[in-house]
Amino acid sequence: MRVGACPGKEARRAAITFGTLLTGYDGDGHTRCVSDLQEIRDAVRQFIAERDWQQFQDPKSLLLALVGEVGELAELVQWLPAEEARSRIAKEPLHTRVAEEMADVLIYLVGMADQCNIDLHEAALAKVERNSRKYPVSEFLGEAPHRG
Template sequence: MSELDVAGLQRRLAEFAASREWQPYHTPKNLAAALSVEAAELLEIFQWLTPEQADRVMEDPDAAHRVADEVADVLAYLLQFCEVLGVDPLAALSAKIDRNELRFPVGRPPGRSARATEAGDRHSSE
């Protein structure tokens, strides 16, 4: 059975945890901590690589497997975290993109939000 949608994956993760009686440990704090640890493990793969080496990391089958496993771990903990707190991850992402489109309009220099630019414009005209 292929459940490659967010809700289906969340159900599979919940069933996996329930069958092992792990639910008492799946608190928001513990899941956030686990998510952070797994993200750090993903970063560790790239820690000492040059930008060029990092761009080619998926060409090495062993490194590609490690990256895929860590991505899976990060996503699993994020989906479990969202499930426990009742956050719809796709809706949250869509809303964040909407806010970022307003905050960082096309044509603004990188690193300058609309608010920072507007504040700078106000100060330069005073």
């Protein structure tokens, strides 16, 4: 989890970073920000510690929990016609159910990153950069990549 992803600090990154939190000012009057992912990580660490569940927090167990939660998310939309999915998810009660399952997915993903000592923020930005080279606009504008 990365500290210092402040809006305005790096315009390019700020444009694709979806979560930062203003946490105050340092001694020199500079804005301090912390990644939303770090806040989630810290909240989950506290939740786990309060229940003495550390012994259940290993990469394999978290991955299996993550897969289960992705399945629960998929189950909510699996039989919806593709052209209706967005509008149906925008309405209750499905909107809340999807948000809850997405939160579970994110929590387990952040927990797995924590257990594996992976900076998820940096890994995601690096992956977007690699994909931008792999799928240049000049070749993929309006075209889905094909596996073949």
